[in-house]
Amino acid sequence: MTPIDITEPIPPTSITFAQDDLDCSTGTSRVTVDVLPATFAVTQYEIISSSPSTTLPAAQASNVFPI
DSSP, X not given: OOOOOOOOOOOOOEEEEEEOOOBTTTTXXXXXXXXXXXXXXXXXXXXXXXXXXXXXXXXXXXXXXXX
């Protein structure tokens, strides 16, 4: 049999959140999430809760989202 090499994945080392200026007319801002090393892309970001009765927004499909 041919041997199978399995390399251990490198875990992310840090996650940064950068917030744009607040839009006073709407009370909103944008937040960008970046993960290092840069080989890790944020493909989805979502808020979770331990309470099943909490209404949460849908998962964000990119690393930039409004709040």
